[in-house]
Amino acid sequence: MEGREQAEEEETRITKPTWTERFTYWRPDAKFLGMGMNGGWRHPLPVYEFTCPKHGLMRDIPRGYEEALVCPECCREVDDGLNDRHEKVLRVA
Numbered sequence: 544m545e546g547r548e549q550a551e552e553e554e555t556r557i558t559k560p561t562w563t564e565r566f567t568y569w570r571p572d573a574k575f576l577g578m579g580m581n582g583g584w585r586h587p588l589p590v591y592e593f594t595c596p597k598h599g600l601m602r603d604i605p606r607g608y609e610e611a612l613v614c615p616e617c618c619r620e621v622d623d624g625l626n627d628r629h630e631k632v633l634r635v636a
C-alpha cells in the first residue's frame with residue numbers, strides 16, 4: 544500500500560511524558576521518550592530509544608504481541624533483502 548508507506552515516513556511527534564506514562568511504559572531494555580503521534584498511526588504510541596549493535600541509537604515503537612523493539616533499519620534490510628541476508632540478520636539476533 545503506497546499511502547501507508549508514505550505516512551510512515553512522516554516525522555513522529557513525541558509529547559513529553561507524564562509521570563504516569565513514565566511508570567506505565569518503563570522497560571529495562573530501552574528508554575521511554577514519550578507518546579508519539581504519526582500521520583500513519585490511529586492512536587498515540589509509546590516511543591522508545593534503544594541501541595542497535597549495527598546502527599547505533601534508534602527510535603521505534605514496540606511491535607507485535609511481544610512488544611519487541613526492533614531496529615527499523617534492520618527490519619528494512621530484512622524486508623528489502625534476499626533470503627540469505629534475512630538469515631544473517633536472524634542469526635545476529
Ligand SMILES: [Zn+2]
Nearest residue numbers: 595598614617
Ligand atoms: Zn539495526
